[in-house]
Structures are given as C-alpha cells and as structure tokens.
Amino acid sequence: xDFDANLPQHLERHLAAFLxxxxxxxxxxxxxxxxxxxxxxxxxxxxxxxLRPTFAWWAWRGAGGDPGGxxxxxxxxxxxxxxxxxxxxxxxxxxxxxxxxxxxxxxxHVSHAREHRAHGWLGAPETFGMAAAVLLGDLALAWADDMFxxxxxxxxxxAAAHPAWRAMRTEVLAGQYLxxxxxxxxxxxxxxxxxxxxxxxxxxxxxxxxxxxxxxxGADEARIAALHEFGSDLGVAFQLRDxxxxxxxxxxxxxxxxxxxxxxxxxxxxxxxxxxxxxDPEQRKLIADAIGADLxxxxxxxxxxxxxxxxxxxxxxxxxxxxxxxxLTALERxxxxxxxAARLAGLAETATQRVx
Amino acid sequence: xDFDANLPQHLERHLAAFLxxxxxxxxxxxxxxxxxxxxxxxxxxxxxxxLRPTFAWWAWRGAGGDPGGxxxxxxxxxxxxxxxxxxxxxxxxxxxxxxxxxxxxxxxHVSHAREHRAHGWLGAPETFGMAAAVLLGDLALAWADDMFxxxxxxxxxxAAAHPAWRAMRTEVLAGQYLxxxxxxxxxxxxxxxxxxxxxxxxxxxxxxxxxxxxxxxGADEARIAALHEFGSDLGVAFQLRDxxxxxxxxxxxxxxxxxxxxxxxxxxxxxxxxxxxxxDPEQRKLIADAIGADLxxxxxxxxxxxxxxxxxxxxxxxxxxxxxxxxLTALERxxxxxxxAARLAGLAETATQRVx
Numbered sequence: 184x185d186f187d188a189n190l191p192q193h194l195e196r197h198l199a200a201f202l203x204x205x206x207x208x209x210x211x212x213x214x215x216x217x218x219x220x221x222x223x224x225x226x227x228x229x230x231x232x233x234l235r236p237t238f239a240w241w242a243w244r245g246a247g248g249d250p251g252g253x254x255x256x257x258x259x260x261x262x263x264x265x266x267x268x269x270x271x272x273x274x275x276x277x278x279x280x281x282x283x284x285x286x287x288x289x290x291x292h293v294s295h296a297r298e299h300r301a302h303g304w305l306g307a308p309e310t311f312g313m314a315a316a317v318l319l320g321d322l323a324l325a326w327a328d329d330m331f332x333x334x335x336x337x338x339x340x341x342a343a344a345h346p347a348w349r350a351m352r353t354e355v356l357a358g359q360y361l362x363x364x365x366x367x368x369x370x371x372x373x374x375x376x377x378x379x380x381x382x383x384x385x386x387x388x389x390x391x392x393x394x395x396x397x398x399x400x401g402a403d404e405a406r407i408a409a410l411h412e413f414g415s416d417l418g419v420a421f422q423l424r425d426x427x428x429x430x431x432x433x434x435x436x437x438x439x440x441x442x443x444x445x446x447x448x449x450x451x452x453x454x455x456x457x458x459x460x461x462x463d464p465e466q467r468k469l470i471a472d473a474i475g476a477d478l479x480x481x482x483x484x485x486x487x488x489x490x491x492x493x494x495x496x497x498x499x500x501x502x503x504x505x506x507x508x509x510x511l512t513a514l515e516r517x518x519x520x521x522x523x524a525a526r527l528a529g530l531a532e533t534a535t536q537r538v539x
Numbered sequence: 540x541d542f543d544a545n546l547p548q549h550l551e552r553h554l555a556a557f558l559x560x561x562x563x564x565x566x567x568x569x570x571x572x573x574x575x576x577x578x579x580x581x582x583x584x585x586x587x588x589x590l591r592p593t594f595a596w597w598a599w600r601g602a603g604g605d606p607g608g609x610x611x612x613x614x615x616x617x618x619x620x621x622x623x624x625x626x627x628x629x630x631x632x633x634x635x636x637x638x639x640x641x642x643x644x645x646x647x648h649v650s651h652a653r654e655h656r657a658h659g660w661l662g663a664p665e666t667f668g669m670a671a672a673v674l675l676g677d678l679a680l681a682w683a684d685d686m687f688x689x690x691x692x693x694x695x696x697x698a699a700a701h702p703a704w705r706a707m708r709t710e711v712l713a714g715q716y717l718x719x720x721x722x723x724x725x726x727x728x729x730x731x732x733x734x735x736x737x738x739x740x741x742x743x744x745x746x747x748x749x750x751x752x753x754x755x756x757g758a759d760e761a762r763i764a765a766l767h768e769f770g771s772d773l774g775v776a777f778q779l780r781d782x783x784x785x786x787x788x789x790x791x792x793x794x795x796x797x798x799x800x801x802x803x804x805x806x807x808x809x810x811x812x813x814x815x816x817x818x819d820p821e822q823r824k825l826i827a828d829a830i831g832a833d834l835x836x837x838x839x840x841x842x843x844x845x846x847x848x849x850x851x852x853x854x855x856x857x858x859x860x861x862x863x864x865x866x867l868t869a870l871e872r873x874x875x876x877x878x879x880a881a882r883l884a885g886l887a888e889t890a891t892q893r894v895x
Contacts, residue, residue: 205705205709206709206713208706209709209710209713209738213713213717213734213738215717215720215721216713216716216717218720219713219716271677275673275674275677278669278673279666279669279670279673279674281666299723302724304723304724304725305722305723305724305725306722306723310635310637311719311723313634313635313669314635314719315716315719317631317634317635317673317676318631318635318712318715318716318719319716320673320677321627321631321676321677321680321712322709322712322716324677324680324681325680325684325708325709325712326709328681328684328688329705329708329709332684332688332701333701333705338694338698342694345688345689349685349689350564352681352685353561353562353565353678353681353682353685354565356674356677356678356681357562357565357569357572357575359674360572360575360671360674360675360678361569361571361572363667363670363671363674364571364574365571366661366662367655367660367661367662367667368658368660368661369660369661378569382565382569
C-alpha cells in the first residue's frame with residue numbers, strides 16, 4: 184500500500200469503486216442505462232495521465248498530509264474525483280471541436296453515432312452521438328460532485344477544500360466559453376490566447392488541484408498563495424509545451440495525427456505568436472490559412488518550418504524555460520515537506536521539457 | 540417576509556444573489572465571460588413554475604420545518620438550487636431535441652447561433668450555438684452543486700439531504716439517456732414510455748424534491764416512503780397531463796405551437812397508448828406517421844381526433860384520475876403538518892386537472 188509510489192493505481196481503484204456504486208441502483212432497474220455508464224467507465228478508466236489528482240495529492244503530502252493517517256482514503260477519493268470533472272471537460276470538448284479520436288480511440292459522440300448507424304436505428308446517427316456525449320458528460324460532472332462530496336473526511340476538512348473545488352469548475356467552463364468565443368470573433372492575439380490558457384489550463388489543471396490538495400491538509404494562506412504562483416507559471420509553461428506538441432509532436436507519442444492542433448483550428452499561443460512575429464505577409468498568410476485547414480503532411484511540414492523561421496518556436500521555448508524557472512522559485516517559497524517538494528519539481532520538469 | 544405566500548419571490552431572490560456572486564471573480568477579469576453568465580441568468584430568472592423547489596419547500600414545511608426558525612434562508616437556498624439543475628436539463632434537452640423556442644423565447648443554442656450570425660463571426664453559427672448551450676448547461680449544473688453545498692445549514696442537515704440530491708441528478712440524466720435511446724431504437728410500447736417517465740418526471744420533478752425537502756427537516760424513513768409513493772403517482776399523473784397538453788393544449792397557455800410534442804417526435808405515454816389501442820391499421824399508421832412529422836394544423840386536428848377515437852385520451856384521463864387519487868391517499872399517510880398537507884394536495888390537483 185505505498186500510496187506515493189502507486190498513486191495512479193489507488194486513484195483508479197477509487198474511480199472504479201465509485202463508478203460501480205454510483206449507477207448500481209438505476210442499472211438494476213434499467214439495464215439500458217448500463218450501456219451509458221459502461222461507456223463513461225471505459226472512458227474514465229481507459230487512460231489519462233491523472234495529472235490533476237497527482238498535483239492535488241502531492242500538495243496534500245507537501246502541506247503535511249500523512250499517508251499513514253486516517254484521512255488518506257478520503258483524500259484519495261476527493262482528488263480522484265477531479266478525473267470525473269476532466270471526463271466531462273474532454274467529452275464535451277471533443278463534441279464542440281468535432282474531434283474524432285481521443286487516446287487513440289473514437290470519441291464518445293463518434294462511438295455512439297457508429298453504434299446508432301450499425302444498428303440502423305431511427306433518426307440521424309450524429310444527433311444520437313451528440314445527445315449521448317452531452318448526457319454522459321453531464322453525468323460525469325454530476326458524479327464528480329457526488330464523489331467529492333461523499334469523500335469520507337471530517338466535514339471541516341472537506342469544507343476547507345470547497346473554495347478550490349468551486350473555483351476550479353467555474354474556471355474551466357469560463358475558459359472553454361472564452362476559447363469558443365475567442366475563436367468565433369477571430370481574436371488571434373497572444374493576449375487572448377494567454378487569457379484562455381490561464382483559465383483553461385493553468386487554473387484548472389495545476390493551480391486549483393494544488394490549492395485543493397493543500398487545503399485538504401489545512402494549509403495556510405501563505406502556502407496556498409505560493410502554490411498559486413507555482414501553478415500559474417507552471418500551467419502556462421505546460422500549455423506552451425502542449426502547443427508545441429500539438430504541431431510538432433510525434434503521433435506515436437501524442438496519440439493524435441501530426442499537426443492535429445492546426446487542423447482542429449486551435450488558437451494556441453504558439454500560433455498567435457507566429458502570426459504576431461511573422462514580418463513577411465506571405466509567412467503570416469501561410470500560418471493564418473493553416474488554422475482549421477485539412478492539411479496534408481507536406482503542408483504541416485511547411486507550417487512547422489514557418490513557425491520556426493519567424494521565431495515563434497524559439498520564443499515559446501524561451502518562455503517555457505523562464506516560466507518553469509519562476510515556478511520552481513515559487514515552489515521553494517511554499518516550503519513543502521519532502522518527498523512532495525522534489526516530486527512536484529520533477530513533475531514541473533517532466534511536463535515542460537522538450538521531448539522532440 | 541411571508542415565505543409560504545411569496546415563495547417564488549424568495550426563491551428568485553436566492554437565485555439572483557447566487558448568480559451574481561458565483562461569476563463575480565471571473566467576470567471582473569474576463570468581461571467576455573459576462574455574456575455567458577448573463578445568458579444563463581436571463582434563462583434562470585426568465586420564468587418557470589419553480590415546481591421542484593416548491594415541492595421541496597412544502598415537504599420541508601410539512602415535515603416540521605419552521606419558517607420562523609434559523610434554517611429558513613439555508614433551506615430556501617438549498618431548494619432554489621434545483622432550478623439550476625433544471626436550467627441545465629432544459630438547455631441541454633432543447634439542444635438535443637433541436638427545439639427553437641422555450642417559454643416563448645429562442646432557446647440558448649438558437650439565440651447564440653443568431654448572435655454569431657448577426658456579427659458575421661468565424662465558423663458555423665450552429666456549432667457556436669451548440670458549444671454555448673453545452674457549456675452554459677454545464678455551468679448551471681456545476682453551480683447547482685455549489686449553491687446547494689454552500690447553503691448556510693448545519694452540516695448534518697445538509698448531509699441528510701445528500702442522498703436525495705445525488706439520486707435526483709443521476710435519475711434525470713438516466714431518464715434523458717433512456718429517452719434518447721428509446722426513441723432511437725423505436726420502442727413505442729407504453730412500458731418504455733412509462734419507464735422514461737418514472738425517471739425523468741416522477742423521480743426528478745416530484746419524488747426527489749419532496750425527499751430532499753423532507754430530509755432537510757429531518758423526516759424519518761416512514762414519512763419519506765409515504766412521500767415517495769405520493770410523488771411517484773403524482774409524477775406520472777403530471778406527465779400524463781403534460782402529454783395531453785403537448786398534443787391538445789392551447790398555444791396561448793403552453794407557450795408552444797399546437798401539437799408540438801408530435802412535431803418534436805416525443806414518444807409520450809399518450810402516443811404509445813394510441814398506437815397500442817388502435818385496432819384499425821390505418822388509424823395506427825396515422826398516429827405512427829405523425830410522430831416527428833411537420834404537421835399542418837388540420838393534420839394535428841386529425842391526429843387529435845384519432846387519439847380520441849381509439850380511446851387513448853380517455854385511457855389517459857382515467858389513469859390521471861386514478862393516480863391522483865392514490866397519490867392523495869399516500870399523502871395522507873405522510874401525516875404532514877398544515878398548511879403543507881393542503882398545499883401539496885392543491886398542487887396535485889392543479890398539476891393534474893383538465894384545463895381544456
């Protein structure tokens with residue numbers, strides 16, 4: 184039972200137990216609901232880096248949480264519930280972005296549309312797929328709350344983490360709403376991309392999970408503030424690395440086709456910087472036209488070369504290095520206990536380091 | 540401050556306060572998020588019968604809740620949060636059903652698609668409308684939990700209501716998922732329609748709100764069980780009345796075009812009974828063809844006449860009368876304090892009585 188060493192297994196144990204228990208009553212009476220619960224269960228247990236609960240766990244450990252103490256199982260359950268929020272975010276995001284695959288498998292709306300088509304059911308397969316994705320995402324979000332609120336922890340412990348829980352869910356939805364709006368109005372400035380990134384990635388993926396874990400350990404304001412700074416800079420650095428991977432990443436590592444972010448029309452900070460830094464109008468046009476275009480491999484190569492030539496790739500690398508460095512300084516100010524400080528520093532390195 | 544007499548105003552006071560407070564931090568930094576919060580606020584405060592919090596309130600009062608006591612504002616906030624769950628359910632349901640109007644106004648996905656089109660933004664207006672509806676429904680669901688969990692009540696009081704809160708959200712989503720699946724597979728039996736109705740209307744609209752309110756007052760198992768029976772029968776009766784209104788209702792009362800349930804292809808118990816009771820194959824075909832068809836007024840009239848002729852309308856009326864009667868008997872067994880017992884009986888009459 185080494186929680187630190189086998190964290191993903193412990194998180195998945197709690198997720199599997201909750202997913203079995205949460206739908207049991209209705210499944211007993213309504214077997215057809217089972218196919219929905221099964222689809223959600225496969226999605227949640229079918230992969231993912233468990234990044235958010237991992238940040239939360241190490242913040243809890245670093246702020247004094249003792250795996251030998253009475254709160255451990257409650258904390259594992261509370262932080263594992265972040266994966267259900269993430270399931271909702273991914274299922275709904277994939278629908279909004281019309282993404283066909285996720286983790287090398289068909290997305291929820293696509294797999295349901297295929298099931299509909301294979302059975303020759305009534306109505307449009309795409310409408311059925313959309314409906315299933317909306318409802319299973321909703322179920323994940325409702326169950327996230329049930330899993331968090333039902334964690335076996337003293338009421339005061341859970342209440343201390345509530346501000347982080349509240350803020351996290353509002354921030355990710357606000358970030359996604361801003362993202363959709365920013366893309367619609369065609370705001371291609373780096374500032375707009377950074378604002379979306381601060382809510383959608385930094386706050387949701389790093390800051391609030393750290394805040395939540397630290398609050399579960401009763402951390403004081405000063406420590407939470409230091410973790411916020413660490414999370415803010417690390418979160419942006421992490422998104423910038425993801426931006427680079429989305430354009431330059433190896434499909435066998437990312438699980439997505441090469442240059443997929445371009446095809447999906449993502450307004451990343453990388454692309455925004457490329458547009459801003461391109462002095463040659465032709466280079467600017469080449470980048471602008473690539474966003475949301477159905478690019479062939481050689482066209483992806485051309486865009487990659489252009490983003491590199493205009494200096495956007497270097498600029499992003501410089502920012503990643505600078506943000507990772509300020510993040511690590513903030514982490515020191517949080518004065519976390521070991522091994523948490525070293526593990527969080529390691530996570531910061533891993534999540535931001537060059538992999539190609 | 541007569542809570543019993545002015546319940547809707549008190550519920551709306553809490554909803555308005557919460558909606559202002561919940562988005563305040565992010566709106567301050569991100570004014571663009573404001574348009575989303577404003578759209579959700581208009582939707583929530585823009586109408587509705589407040590049926591679910593009203594059932595919850597009277598169950599609380601009937602189980603001994605004292606409006607002069609310390610819990611009143613906390614209970615109002617907790618039960619008002621049901622309107623945010625309902626906002627999510629309606630916004631997502633309207634998207635799934637491609638409904639254009641709700642309460643005489645454009646639905647959320649339609650109004651956002653129009654905004655997109657009016658500004659000539661990038662991408663497809665319908666995709667933007669879909670994205671906004673998905674995300675604002677999610678926000679309503681996340682905020683429902685925040686509003687409920689943040690109600691100023693003793694932890695034990697709120698914890699007692701948690702089983703009802705959990706069951707209600709899972710049941711409505713299971714009911715919607717079953718509804719979508721039942722329609723897709725073309726199951727037109729009354730049994731299938733009844734199963735959807737038991738989850739989507741009876742459990743979600745009546746049973747669980749009553750359970751939640753009674754639990755907030757510390758009701759015992761026997762009283763909650765009696766309220767469950769009352770809610771189950773009343774909920775089905777209520778849906779049956781709604782089925783009749785959806786086909787026979789006056790547009791000036793329902794706010795929807797005449798025969799709208801037929802056009803939307805709803806597999807109601809009324810239609811299922813019509814199909815089952817029609818002995819003449821032509822009458823059966825006429826009903827079957829009407830589901831999901833773009834009917835003219837005279838065609839709606841023909842379907843109405845046919846549903847009446849095959850006996851489905853009478854059968855539904857008989858069931859409504861019988862269910863309302865057994866519901867009222869169960870209500871007596873709950874031994875609620877006055878004026879709650881009389882008010883709930885009155886709600887049962889109003890919600891199920893013939894209005895045309």
